[in-house]
Amino acid sequence: MKHLLSAGDLSRDEAVRILDTAEELLGVARRPIKKLPTLRGRTIVNLFFEDSTRTRISFEAAAKRLSADVINFSAKGSSVSKGESLKDTALTLQAMGADAVVIRHSASGAPHRLAHSQWTRGAVVNAGDGTHEHPTQALLDAFTARKHLGGDLAGRNITIVGDVLHSRVARSNALLLNTLGANVTLVAPPTLLPVGVDAWPVQTSYDLDASLEKADAVMMLRVQAERMNAAYFPSAREYSRRYGLDVARMNRLQDHAIVMHPGPMNRGMEISADVADCERSVIVEQVTNGVAVRMAVLYLLVGGQTDDTGPDTSGSTENIHSDNEGAR
Amino acid sequence: MTTYLIRGAAVLGGDPTDLLIEDGVVRSVGRGLTADGATVVDADGLIALPGLVDLHTHLREPGREDAETVHTGAQAAARGGYTCVHAMANTDPVADTAGVVEQVWRLGRESRYCDVQPVGAVTVGLAGERLAELGAMADSAAAVRVFSDDGKCVSDAVLMRRALEYVKAFDGVIAQHAQEPRLTEGAQMNEGVLSGELGLQGWPAVAEEAIIARDVLLAEHVGSRLHVCHLSTRGSVEIVRWAKSRGIDVTAEVTPHHLLLTDELVRSYDPIYKVNPPLRTADDVQAVREGLADGTIDIVATDHAPHPMEDKECEWSAAAFGMLGLETALNIVQQTMVDTGLIGWPRVAEAMSTIPARIGRVSTHGRPVAEGEPAHLVLYDPAASRVVEPADTASLSRNTPYAGRELPGRVVATFLDGRPTVLEGELQ
Numbered sequence: 001m002k003h004l005l006s007a008g009d010l011s012r013d014e015a016v017r018i019l020d021t022a023e024e025l026l027g028v029a030r031r032p033i034k035k036l037p038t039l040r041g042r043t044i045v046n047l048f049f050e051d052s053t054r055t056r057i058s059f060e061a062a063a064k065r066l067s068a069d070v071i072n073f074s075a076k077g078s079s080v081s082k083g084e085s086l087k088d089t090a091l092t093l094q095a096m097g098a099d100a101v102v103i104r105h106s107a108s109g110a111p112h113r114l115a116h117s118q119w120t121r122g123a124v125v126n127a128g129d130g131t132h133e134h135p136t137q138a139l140l141d142a143f144t145a146r147k148h149l150g151g152d153l154a155g156r157n158i159t160i161v162g163d164v165l166h167s168r169v170a171r172s173n174a175l176l177l178n179t180l181g182a183n184v185t186l187v188a189p190p191t192l193l194p195v196g197v198d199a200w201p202v203q204t205s206y207d208l209d210a211s212l213e214k215a216d217a218v219m220m221l222r223v224q225a226e227r228m229n230a231a232y233f234p235s236a237r238e239y240s241r242r243y244g245l246d247v248a249r250m251n252r253l254q255d256h257a258i259v260m261h262p263g264p265m266n267r268g269m270e271i272s273a274d275v276a277d278c279e280r281s282v283i284v285e286q287v288t289n290g291v292a293v294r295m296a297v298l299y300l301l302v303g304g305q306t307d308d309t310g311p312d313t314s315g316s317t318e319n320i321h322s323d324n325e326g327a328r
Numbered sequence: 329m330t331t332y333l334i335r336g337a338a339v340l341g342g343d344p345t346d347l348l349i350e351d352g353v354v355r356s357v358g359r360g361l362t363a364d365g366a367t368v369v370d371a372d373g374l375i376a377l378p379g380l381v382d383l384h385t386h387l388r389e390p391g392r393e394d395a396e397t398v399h400t401g402a403q404a405a406a407r408g409g410y411t412c413v414h415a416m417a418n419t420d421p422v423a424d425t426a427g428v429v430e431q432v433w434r435l436g437r438e439s440r441y442c443d444v445q446p447v448g449a450v451t452v453g454l455a456g457e458r459l460a461e462l463g464a465m466a467d468s469a470a471a472v473r474v475f476s477d478d479g480k481c482v483s484d485a486v487l488m489r490r491a492l493e494y495v496k497a498f499d500g501v502i503a504q505h506a507q508e509p510r511l512t513e514g515a516q517m518n519e520g521v522l523s524g525e526l527g528l529q530g531w532p533a534v535a536e537e538a539i540i541a542r543d544v545l546l547a548e549h550v551g552s553r554l555h556v557c558h559l560s561t562r563g564s565v566e567i568v569r570w571a572k573s574r575g576i577d578v579t580a581e582v583t584p585h586h587l588l589l590t591d592e593l594v595r596s597y598d599p600i601y602k603v604n605p606p607l608r609t610a611d612d613v614q615a616v617r618e619g620l621a622d623g624t625i626d627i628v629a630t631d632h633a634p635h636p637m638e639d640k641e642c643e644w645s646a647a648a649f650g651m652l653g654l655e656t657a658l659n660i661v662q663q664t665m666v667d668t669g670l671i672g673w674p675r676v677a678e679a680m681s682t683i684p685a686r687i688g689r690v691s692t693h694g695r696p697v698a699e700g701e702p703a704h705l706v707l708y709d710p711a712a713s714r715v716v717e718p719a720d721t722a723s724l725s726r727n728t729p730y731a732g733r734e735l736p737g738r739v740v741a742t743f744l745d746g747r748p749t750v751l752e753g754e755l756q
Binding site for chain 2 (some may be wrong): 087106112117130133194197
């Protein structure tokens with residue numbers, strides 16, 4: 001695995017390896033000194049063409065806990081806003097010696113373009129591209145669900161509700177959860193399901209109420225305000241009535257079922273405040289797990305690189321295991 | 329003027345014969361011709377076709393001379409076997425006045441590599457709001473007969489109706505870029521399973537088909553001539569087939585890239601494959617091939633669309649739509665239509681020369697290869713092949729989607745008015 005561009009690129013073994021590694025790394029966050037020397041001397045660039053403070057600080061924390069040098073490169077206040085191309089930006093980062101580029105971009109496929117051009121040699125991690133994918137979000141969702149559902153998602157029923165059409169989170173989750181053996185149901189109004197969804201490895205439904213009882217986890221997707229003016233649904237109220245998760249609907253879930261949301265939430269729209277803050281909600285935990293999962297991804301992509309070997313790479317690769325064993 | 333004796337050319341793929349070219353005219357056709365002082369061209373194994381006529385070329389001049397000029401576009405055309413191209417109107421300024429079309433026409437004449445027939449815009453500035461001065465362009469030195477807002481659709485039904493009616497006064501034709509604008513806002517690729525998977529906004533087939541259906545009915549209602557640009561879907565083929573069966577005066581074109589490439593290429597997110605209308609499915613490719621074979625689709629037109637590298641070396645959604653086509657069109661028609669047994673060389677000559685000239689009302693091109701006819705010819709070696717190298721082009725741009733592909737055939741010589749623009753595969 002050289003890059004992480006799509007959740008669909010991960011085999012079951014690779015996905016489980018990332019999740020298991022994240023499990024080990026989660027222990028680091030609980031220690032007083034939350035730092036490992038694994039990626040010391042490595043440079044990781046957070047290349048954010050689109051605002052996302054949440055995702056950026058999660059990747060930044062992950063890289064710093066692995067002792068990497070982190071460069072944050074955001075479109076605002078950089079040369080990108082003056083019209084510099086993705087290519088020139090990539091060449092600049094390459095010239096600076098980036099070992100990995102974490103890229104967030106409003107254009108679907110931008111990370112793919114970066115990874116398959118000759119513009120950069122480092123590993124490319126997709127931190128969300130347009131309406132395509134957000135694989136580390138799917139990994140942290142799977143990680144969180146796995147912890148609450150007995151350590152294995154095989155045969156579990158996971159219901160994803162909302163704007164599937166425009167959601168990179170839904171795409172990545174559908175692919176990854178299927179790889180991990182879960183049964184995925186996408187619930188949305190017909191206008192918010194993509195053409196061709198029949199070919200996805202999922203079931204679909206227009207009816208949220210019919211999809212609640214069997215669910216082991218319900219994942220609510222954010223509905224962007226701009227969708228309301230484009231005839232995807234008549235009004236926010238109607239959307240909320242038909243597809244929002246409120247207390248009445250939550251009470252019909254199985255006792256062990258959890259409620260998830262990738263954030264940021266529209267409270268009162270796709271999820272009511274009572275549900276967002278209830279005991280079933282693992283939304284805050286998702287954020288915590290995000291750092292561990294991103295540490296695992298960076299560790300496996302960058303720490304395992306054999307070319308251009310730094311002076312202490314092999315030593316720190318061993319360190320990660322001994323440190324964690326110490327922590328357990 | 330030099331006299332040329334072409335020895336042993338298979339006219340339209342028939343039996344080899346000799347062609348004597350003198351004073352811009354095919355003087356005689358027959359075996360064992362001799363002529364004192366003639367330059368002999370050995371055409372053993374070569375097919376002779378009438379010089380190709382493209383009804384759909386973007387030459388970018390005036391306005392984007394960094395991407396292509398009339399001169400470089402004409403050279404690329406000559407290398408592709410073309411002797412006449414129709415230059416689309418979406419330049420800057422738009423070719424919506426007699427002044428601009430005459431400028432483009434004059435640049436073509438000065439180039440001497442290819443006759444350039446300007447296409448006039450249907451509406452002022454391609455804005456789709458009011459008719460451009462179609463009559464003035466028709467009456468100009470450029471004698472415009474083809475009108476198109478190509479790149480944009482004349483989506484207003486009333487404006488389209490009026491345009492269709494108005495051009496009857498001078499035997500013009502409206503060449504429609506069929507794209508319902510509201511259904512394709514922000515569209516990036518063919519809408520289907522793949523667009524959903526790749527997260528790229530879909531360009532649904534219905535957006536093309538709905539406009540074609542409307543336009544053939546309008547053409548029938550007002551008794552006008554309609555030409556459908558770059559038809560790309562199975563549904564479009566079926567609508568045009570139905571329209572022709574009703575006797576509606578409609579013609580249609582397909583591009584070489586829609587005969588060969590499919591939307592699967594978009595998986596690479598490489599904008600070299602970004603084009604409008606988008607690459608469609610394998611089933612659509614099959615349908616347009618069948619449509620071209622049975623005559624539902626009348627012609628092949630390149631939609632040659634040069635773009636500078638920086639407009640392609642970027643993210644998919646930021647990239648420009650369009651691909652080069654002039655220098656590979658005949659090769660792709662051979663590969664997809666002739667080598668597959670769907671059509672023979674006489675039909676190639678019809679689809680790439682005779683009928684486009686007739687649709688464009690260009691009387692001196694698309695003529696038979698026969699005594700007394702204008703000497704616009706292409707000599708083509710169907711047994712040759714080449715691996716496409718983007719830098720090997722006369723175009724100023726490099727945006728060919730065929731880089732690294734092996735294509736059959738080679739244009740050996742092109743004659744314009746009895747003078748070689750290409751000989752031994754090289755520009756003269």
